[in-house]
Amino acid sequence: MTNVFRSAPLLLLGGLQAWLLADLLSLGDRRWVIPAVVLWLANVALFASAAAFRWRRARRLGPIALGSTYVGVQAFVLGVQLVPAVTFVSVLIAQVELRILAERFAPLLRASISSAERRQIGGALLRAVLRISIACALSIVVPLLAAEVASTGLVPLTSILTAFLLSGGLIVVVVLLALLPALERRARRPAPFSDEAKDI
Amino acid sequence: MRTSLSSGLAAASLGLLLTGLALRSWSVVLLALPPILVLALGSLAPPLRPEVVAVRSLSRERMATGQVAEVELFLRNQGPPLDLVEVADLLPREFAVVRGTNHAVVSLGAGGTLRLAYAIRSEVKGDFVLGPVRARSFDPLALGTEDARVNVTSRIVVAPAMEDLRRVPIRPRKTRPWFGQVPSRRIGASTEFWGVREYVPGDEVRRINWKASARRDRLYTNEYEGERSGDVVIVVDARREAFVGTAADNPIEHGVRAALGVANSVLAAKNRAGLIVQRQVLDVVPLAFGRKQLYRILEHLIHVRPGGEWPFNYVGHVLSRFFPRDCLVLLITPLTDRSALIGVMGLVARGYDVAVVSPSALEIERRLGPGKADDAIAYRILAMERANLIAQLRRIARVIDWDPATPLALALGRMMARPRPA
Numbered sequence: 170m171t172n173v174f175r176s177a178p179l180l181l182l183g184g185l186q187a188w189l190l191a192d193l194l195s196l197g198d199r200r201w202v203i204p205a206v207v208l209w210l211a212n213v214a215l216f217a218s219a220a221a222f223r224w225r226r227a228r229r230l231g232p233i234a235l236g237s238t239y240v241g242v243q244a245f246v247l248g249v250q251l252v253p254a255v256t257f258v259s260v261l262i263a264q265v266e267l268r269i270l271a272e273r274f275a276p277l278l279r280a281s282i283s284s285a286e287r288r289q290i291g292g293a294l295l296r297a298v299l300r301i302s303i304a305c306a307l308s309i310v311v312p313l314l315a316a317e318v319a320s321t322g323l324v325p326l327t328s329i330l331t332a333f334l335l336s337g338g339l340i341v342v343v344v345l346l347a348l349l350p351a352l353e354r355r356a357r358r359p360a361p362f363s364d365e366a367k368d369i
Numbered sequence: 370m371r372t373s374l375s376s377g378l379a380a381a382s383l384g385l386l387l388t389g390l391a392l393r394s395w396s397v398v399l400l401a402l403p404p405i406l407v408l409a410l411g412s413l414a415p416p417l418r419p420e421v422v423a424v425r426s427l428s429r430e431r432m433a434t435g436q437v438a439e440v441e442l443f444l445r446n447q448g449p450p451l452d453l454v455e456v457a458d459l460l461p462r463e464f465a466v467v468r469g470t471n472h473a474v475v476s477l478g479a480g481g482t483l484r485l486a487y488a489i490r491s492e493v494k495g496d497f498v499l500g501p502v503r504a505r506s507f508d509p510l511a512l513g514t515e516d517a518r519v520n521v522t523s524r525i526v527v528a529p530a531m532e533d534l535r536r537v538p539i540r541p542r543k544t545r546p547w548f549g550q551v552p553s554r555r556i557g558a559s560t561e562f563w564g565v566r567e568y569v570p571g572d573e574v575r576r577i578n579w580k581a582s583a584r585r586d587r588l589y590t591n592e593y594e595g596e597r598s599g600d601v602v603i604v605v606d607a608r609r610e611a612f613v614g615t616a617a618d619n620p621i622e623h624g625v626r627a628a629l630g631v632a633n634s635v636l637a638a639k640n641r642a643g644l645i646v647q648r649q650v651l652d653v654v655p656l657a658f659g660r661k662q663l664y665r666i667l668e669h670l671i672h673v674r675p676g677g678e679w680p681f682n683y684v685g686h687v688l689s690r691f692f693p694r695d696c697l698v699l700l701i702t703p704l705t706d707r708s709a710l711i712g713v714m715g716l717v718a719r720g721y722d723v724a725v726v727s728p729s730a731l732e733i734e735r736r737l738g739p740g741k742a743d744d745a746i747a748y749r750i751l752a753m754e755r756a757n758l759i760a761q762l763r764r765i766a767r768v769i770d771w772d773p774a775t776p777l778a779l780a781l782g783r784m785m786a787r788p789r790p791a
Contacts, residue, residue, distance in 0.1 A: 229373060236381065240400060244388065249396035259403045265374060269511055273455065273474050280470040283486060293453055293476045300509045304410050308403035316399055339386055339398070342405060344379075 174294070175275045178268035185261060186213060189239050192247065201246060208238055232265050255312045263305040270297055375411065375512035378404040411512035419504040419517040420448030421477075425458070427499075431526045434494050434617075437467060438525065442485040442502065446477040453507040456483060459500060463493040463527075463616060492617035494529040494625065494671055498522050528671060529622070532630030537781045539634055541599030542722045543695035549598025549639040557595015564592045600643070600656050600696035601635045603628045603666075604684055605673065607648040611703050612675035613730040614737060620703035620728040623773035625670045627701055627726055630777060632666045643696075644669055645687055649676035653691055681712035685719070694720045703730040704758055713766055723766040724784065731755055732772040 189212070193205040212234050219227035239257055243249045274294050278287075382404040389398030421444050428439035442458050458471040469487030477483060491497070500522040506515050544553040556563055565578050568588035581589040605628050607621045614620070628644065635642045636659060644666045646652035652669050654662075688698065698716055702709055704727045716723050731751050738744050755770070762768045769784040771777060 229377070233377065233381070237384075240385065240388070240397070244392060244394065244397050249394060249400070251396050251399060254396070254400055255403060258400055262378065262403060262407055265377075266510060269374065277470055277473060280466075281468055282470050286470070286473065286485065289475045289483065290473055293474055296476060297453060297509075297511075304407050304510055307410065308406040311406055312399045312402035315402060316396075339401065339405065340383065342409075344383075 174278070175271055178264055178271050181260060181264040181267065182216065185235060185257065185264065186216075188257065189235065189242075192239070192242060196242075196246060205242060205246075212238055232261055236261050251316055252313065255309055259305050259308040262308065263301055266301045266304075267298075270294070270301070370514045370516070372512055372514060375408060378408050378512070382408070407510060408512065411508050411510040414452065414509055416506045416508045416513050416515040417449055417451060418515045419446070419451055419454055419506045421446050421456075421502075421504050421517065421519055423502045423519045423521045425500065425502075425521050425523050427523055427525060430524065431528065433528050434492055434530050435490065437488050437490050439486070439488050440471070440499065442471070444477075444483040444485070444502065444504075444519075446479060446481045448479070450479050450481070451477045451506045452509055453511070455505045455507070456485070457503045458485060458487075459503060460489065461491075461495075461497045461499070463491045463495060463497065464489045464499075465491070491527045493622065494527050495674075496671055497525050497527065499525060526671060528667060529626045529629050531633060532626055532777045534630045534634040534778050534781060535637075537634065537778050538638065539601065539631060539697075539699070539781070540638075541601055541640065541695075541697035544597035544599045545641070545695075547598045547639075548596065550596055551599050551638070551640065553595045553597040555595045555597070556592050557597070559593050559596040561594040561596075562591065563594040565589045566592055598638075598640045598658075600641045600693060601631070602643045602645065602656070602688065602692050602696050602698050603631055604645045604688075604698060604700045604702075605647065605670070606681075606700070606702035606709075607646055607673045607675055608677050608679060609675050610678070610705050611730070613703065613705070614733040618733055618737075618773070619675075620730045620733065620773070621673065621675050623728040623733075623771075624701040624703070624726075625673050627728065627771075627777050629667060629670055631699055631726075631781075633663055636660070636663050642666065643692060645684060646670070646673055647677065647679055647681075647684055648673055651679070651683065651687055653687060655691060656693075656696070681706075681708045682715060685712060685715050688716065688721065689719060695722075697722045697724060700725045701728070703728055704755065704762075705730055707758060710758060710761055713762055717765045725762060725766055725768040726771055726777075726781070726784075727759070727768065728771050728773045729755070732774065736774070 186209070190206075190209055193202065193209055196202050196205060212231070215227050215234055216231045218224055219231055236258065240254070243254055274290065277290050282290075382401040385401035385404075386398060389395065389401065423442060423444045425443075426441045429436075432438050440458070444456055446454075453474065454477055455474045456472070460466070460471060467488045467490050469485070471485060471487050471489075473483060473485060475483055500520070502519040502521055504517045504519065506517075507513070538550075540551045544551050544555075552559075552561060565581050566589065568577060568582075568590045572590045576591050578589045578591045605621075605624050607624070611620050611624075616622075632642045632644070639658070641656040641658050642662060643656040644652065644654040646669060652673075654665055654669055657665070684700075698721045700709075700713065700723060702725065704725070709725075713723055713725065731748065735744075735748055759768050759770055767784050769780045771780040
């Protein structure tokens with residue numbers, strides 16, 4: 170159980186790297202293939218150095234480099250195929266989430282702890298993995314549904330104005346989601362002369 | 370608090386959106402949806418601030434270095450259910466967890482409890498505080514955190530290990546008028562034969578020397594050597610420059626261990642013992658007898674930490690003000706500089722009987738080093754310098770060059786067997 174859990178992020182990463190390499194090798198033009206493979210090797214070197222030297226910044230940069238290489242190749246050279254691209258991005262996010270979980274849980278599962286503690290920790294771990302799986306599945310299905318809705322013509326996306334409005338809306342959603350924790354904290358903080366403060 | 374993952378996801382989604390708009394590609398815009406969805410799912414249930422109470426119990430509050438103490442931490446959630454909460458009982462870095470864990474990631478329902486049982490060990494002496502307890506709750510996808518600290522602290526004292534010096538008598542040269550175990554070169558009541566004198570009325574019959582009386586045809590009485598007690602002042606050099614090696618293996622830690630062993634041996638032999646520690650401040654424990662004095666010395670030794678850059682001569686000033694001249698000064702110093710030589714010369718000139726125990730910083734460093742060819746040459750040069758300094762010191766005081774890997778009793782036994790310098 171522990172070994173499977175610890176190796177899951179590594180296996181996922183290996184799969185994603187193989188996927189990216191397969192895409193790069195499928196480029197017909199040799200002028201593109203060689204720089205693309207060099208880029209892939211740099212990617213692998215970044216992950217390897219992060220693992221070998223416990224270089225925190227490389228560990229953070231690794232998934233960004235992998236994702237941007239994939240999206241860049243898809244967007245500029247191959248042309249985006251929606252289903253594999255959405256799956257790739259979702260699996261990449263799941264890999265990062267699993268790696269964070271593995272870093273947090275693996276030392277606990279290795280330690281000599283009582284069966285009650287092990288059961289409690291195992292329960293929390295299973296719930297966390299289940300949540301990541303659901304989030305990963307939803308993040309694949311919802312964009313595909315959105316694409317389906319757009320292609321069937323339920324939403325008129327043909328005009329430049331609607332495209333800009335929709336994109337603007339998405340940007341606002343992203344910014345709000347990013348700022349949500351800070352806004353919540355500010356809302357929870359009592360005002361200097363509020364009733365709550367007077368009671369204290 | 371936002372984690373770096375949530376910031377990364379927000380940045381990725383924005384980047385993909387802008388790239389999609391720039392390229393006028395709806396497929397790329399749709400690629401921004403997975404990170405947005407993960408952010409949205411994570412934000413559905415933001416992390417709650419943990420409201421927990423904790424109780425810690427220890428199997429012992431005082432222990433020796435290398436001993437194991439069992440710790441139990443009970444944690445109770447008094448707030449709303451916490452989906453994923455990380456709990457860590459913070460320990461000083463000198464402690465190692467040898468069994469169990471002081472850290473867990475669990476789910477805690479309302480009123481839910483968590484019990485962490487673990488065993489700790491420290492190889493370094495000191496007065497430590499366990500705790501506080503840190504609790505960090507996560508949202509379902511670990512994109513945000515909320516921290517709480519539970520101020521539950523427990524004091525634990527780790528005493529230095531005691532050297533066994535029972536077989537090494539540490540005897541001051543000059544004695545005091547109190548009864549003790551040091552032969553005093555004066556007539557008194559003990560079992561060591563001193564001489565014979567003529568009988569005087571009042572002498573005990575069992576002390577009459579019948580053989581001498583029969584030979585001389587007069588009564589003669591045996592006289593015995595009186596056993597008195599003496600004073601020993603232990604001086605521990607804990608200046609910053611004396612620290613060489615690791616937290617557990619350095620001349621100061623070994624010096625403290627030696628000082629405690631010597632104090633125990635001296636006090637057990639009914640002598641008075643005092644202590645001076647030269648660290649950030651000069652610690653002074655005046656001379657006294659008995660078990661209580663051992664605890665007083667132990668209390669001071671527990672708090673010894675390397676620090677301070679005092680010249681060695683200050684010890685001389687303190688000795689001349691607080692301690693009598695006829696005491697044995699046992700100086701525990703790694704002799705990392707030549708100022709010790711001048712300091713010892715000053716003490717001897719004032720009339721103190723000085724003995725030096727020098728835990729070798731050189732041997733400690735040699736054990737830690739990788740052992741390259743250059744190191745061997747450097748070791749030989751430094752060893753010669755040290756041997757030269759010790760040879761100079763031996764002209765005026767008894768000195769032992771102690772490799773802390775060997776028992777102190779062995780080295781002290783050799784020193785006590787050696788005649789005092791003239």
